[in-house]
Amino acid sequence: MTADTVGGVWTYALALIKGLAPYGTHVTLATMGAPLSEAQHRQVAAIDNLTLYESTYALEWMDNPWDDVARAGQWLLDLAAEVNPDLIHLNAMAHGNLAWQKPVLAVVHSCVLSWWRAVLGEDAPASWDTYREWISRGLRAVDWVVAPTKALLSEAEALYGPFRESSVIYNGCDPQHFCTGTKEPFILSMGRVWDEAKNISLLANIAANLPWPVYIAGDATHPTTGETLPLPNVHFLGKLSATEAAEWLGRAAIYVMPAKYEPFGLTLLEAALSGCALVAGRITTLTEVWGEAAVYADPQDAQELQAVLRHLIEDEAYRKHLASLAMHRAQRYTAAQMTQSYHSLYQQLLAGEASPSFTESDLASSISKQGNVQ
Template sequence: MRVLMLSWEYPPVVVGGLGRHVHALAEQLAAQGHEVTLLCRQPTGTDASTHPTEVDSRAGVRVVRVAEDPAHLSFERDLVAWTLAMGHAMIRAGLALLRERRPDVVHAHDWLVAHPAIALAEAAEVPLIATLHATEAGRHSGWLSQPLNQQIHSIEWWLAHRADRLITCSAAMRQEAAQLFDVEPADVAVLHNGISPSPWRVSPAKVAHARTSVQPKDAPLLLFFGRIEWEKGAQDAVAALPAIRRSHPGAVLAIAGQGGYQERLVEEARRHRVRRAVRLTGQLSDEELAALLAAADVVVLPSRYEPFGIVALEAAAAGAPLVASTAGGLGEVVLDGETGLSFTPGDVAGLTSGVRRVLADPASAARRASAARDRLSTDFAWPAIAAATADVYAAALDHEQARRRTAAPTAAVDGWPACRGAELSRPKIPSGNLLSG
């Protein structure tokens, strides 16, 4: 099949797990014989004169990186306007692609590419597939208290209803999407994120160097990695650190990543009087991160909200013992007592207990880590995930062809063909918690 995929992040522009997912999926689909074109963006803040739209091919994937529109828009300050500007650039580049060759399906990854994906799918008259990687309500514990939150939710709702097929990365996300967007759970395909384990294995020398760089003492090294935002729960790891250090003196918590919650996190470390025991490493390269993961005595993933938890796969690939919350997809990735230890999101005492269990019995922790790594080749292998994604494409194509055979011809208006997209009502946004009860 010919696939036109849209994503707001794709290497080297990677913000989080979505970029890694799209990159691996696109390359694996190409490896399986599909013709994949990936429409993405140039780095934020670049100028179109120095970073014009470019086309190249990597691992069989044709990558089209669009230049930013000249308007001075900031992702942090003007999110919706910034997203629309990116969408305009993608539509212009996408229409040029359609003139060359029509895809069989258009695949949108998350709400930030909803506008261009819907426009291009309708222009090409092909099925639209949408993967929901997270939701705005989920990121804010069910509350949509600000106009920006409500705007994002409404775009997510539109994408969920306009798509011919929906995909989520976990069963937990499927239930969340069904509740938030009033779609049937049976109509949503659950396809886990995957991982290629080999890049996460590094030499012992690099592991030793990574450890001494953040923990020079002969004492435990705890590691949190990911975006530093409230919903990722790093503050709970900081809150647990004083009790952990009482039973394991000298223990250090390394925090790898960046995010808007970093200043607050430093304040939390000072409030708990563990600032000197918290090491902020900043954003690490994949190789640096793999070495630090392998060096850690325990990796802590205390997410309050987690649609899937690709970080758990990366930790497992590096052979690190896991202590993770049961938030969303993490409860499906980390099997308590089998591939790691689990605790209820926000339960600092449970987090503390899990870390202490790992440190007190490293042999059992190593067995769980080995089981987690073994599971990667069965439940989270990219070839199987890509094949299942292609099955979703094929089902959407079959349904579209059947619809065309039975549908009456649509009339043109003033020479313009009738639009294939259905009219959709606006979502109702209640004032309470959308994810409660």
């Protein structure tokens, strides 16, 4: 299994690997991107069915990463030759068309081109054509493509398909990690406040007009100025540990993610399991996951978000009802259910025949050509 070390993919990978232990599955995890932190190394050490191989190769969504991506491909093939896995699970997409000689699935966790459309309202410029080519080749070559929502899978197929086979497996987390405490009158959100996709700045900018304080966990540093700007009625919590985040979720009455782009929304799930009423951006992925168990606001409309939040603040019965609906809905998205779905897919792939794209000699030529694409 491959993974990067930042954000939701890391959390997802560890939850899945832990869940696979009772099935007798051992996972060799190959990481790319940033080095693991000490906390991440402790997480890995606590999982018996995991063997870690760490690298710092650039990731496919970074600026001009293709030489590094090609080198990472050769590293992954050398690693596969060493450990001889039964199956390849890619949590990135560019390496799908390597000569794996084993069944391969790739998960579309997000992508630059769909991000560009959702956040900036236009197609990505020509400078991303190389990215499109690599991702299309990768996803078309694998035996199976997975996405965490139907909406994202449909968009990925339109952008990069057709795929050989595909399905939706919703992400999940362990409900035991979260609990409902005594709810307090404040609003919580988590993420980088200036992240255009998460769009938490929309919440921060209306906070002064809300009767409850707003707490934001995550990086509050502005990407251009490097400053943390003071915002009325907003309290920045900084980066929280998993335990600290669970404590804040247990106390918060309302959790807000006014996203313009969010392929699944893991923190919404964590908030639902913690008894929060959910407010989300009105986008296809989030409405698919939460249905009537959340309330939505146009991610471009500050007044609508403010009205939704005021309604929840003022109507305690409605707020508690919404939190109950979210808690019930969240039972669909447990780590156990996610793991069972992946295990079933693994068995299906192992029962069939792998469909290798290239011979070993073709691979060397392919890596050399792709590495020189500008």
